[in-house]
Amino acid sequence: MKKEGVNIELVLGSIRIALGKMAKEGISEPNKALSEMITRIKEAGxxxxxxxxxLEMFGVRAGPDMAAAIREGRLDLDELIESIKTSPETIEKAAKDTETVADKFAVLKNEMMVSLEPLGKKLLESIEGAMPAIQKLIQGITGIIEKFNALSSAQQNMILKLALVAATIGPVLTVVGKLVSVGGTLFSTFG
Structure with a gap:
C-alpha cells in the first residue's frame, strides 16, 4: 500500500471509524458490510x-482519501488481509522477537495472578465467613474500651499498674519454672 501512496495510518484509522459506526448500528457481520461498502464505493457512478x-462511512477527514484509494485500485483490503494471514511475520513473532526482561516479568506476574486466583477466592470466602465473629470481637473490645474510659483516672491508673505487674510476673514465672525444672533434673541426676 505504501508503494501505491496509501497512508496506512489514515486507512487503519478510517477503518476503525467505520467499524465503530457499524457496531453502533448493530451490524453483526462488519467484515462483510465493510467489503460491501468498498464495492459500492468502487462501483459508484x-x-x-x-x-x-x-464521508459517511470513514469520516470527514479520511473519507475523500479512502474513496480515491478505493476507486483507483490502490486499496485492496482482501489482499491486505490475505497478506497478513500468509506472512511469516506475525504479531506474535514480532512480540517474541522484541520481548524484554520487563515484558517477561509482566507475563510471569500475570501467570502468577491467574494461578493464585483460586487461593485468593478461598481466602476471601474464609474472611467473609469469619466476619461475624470478627465483628463480635471488635464490639467486645470497643465495649471494654468504653467501660475503661468511663472509669475515673485513679481507677484507670490502678488497672494499668496491675496490667504492668502481670506483664512483668509472666516472664519471671517462666524463669523460675525453668530453674525449678533444672534443679529437679540436677537432684535426680546426683540423687
Whole structure:
C-alpha cells in the first residue's frame, strides 16, 4: 500500500471509524458490510457519489482519501488481509522477537495472578465467613474500651499498674519454672 501512496495510518484509522459506526448500528457481520461498502464505493457512478459514501462511512477527514484509494485500485483490503494471514511475520513473532526482561516479568506476574486466583477466592470466602465473629470481637473490645474510659483516672491508673505487674510476673514465672525444672533434673541426676 505504501508503494501505491496509501497512508496506512489514515486507512487503519478510517477503518476503525467505520467499524465503530457499524457496531453502533448493530451490524453483526462488519467484515462483510465493510467489503460491501468498498464495492459500492468502487462501483459508484461518479466521484461525488463515492465521496459521499466514503464521508459517511470513514469520516470527514479520511473519507475523500479512502474513496480515491478505493476507486483507483490502490486499496485492496482482501489482499491486505490475505497478506497478513500468509506472512511469516506475525504479531506474535514480532512480540517474541522484541520481548524484554520487563515484558517477561509482566507475563510471569500475570501467570502468577491467574494461578493464585483460586487461593485468593478461598481466602476471601474464609474472611467473609469469619466476619461475624470478627465483628463480635471488635464490639467486645470497643465495649471494654468504653467501660475503661468511663472509669475515673485513679481507677484507670490502678488497672494499668496491675496490667504492668502481670506483664512483668509472666516472664519471671517462666524463669523460675525453668530453674525449678533444672534443679529437679540436677537432684535426680546426683540423687
Amino acid at each position: 461518479t466521484a461525488g457519489e463515492a465521496n459521499a459514501m466514503a
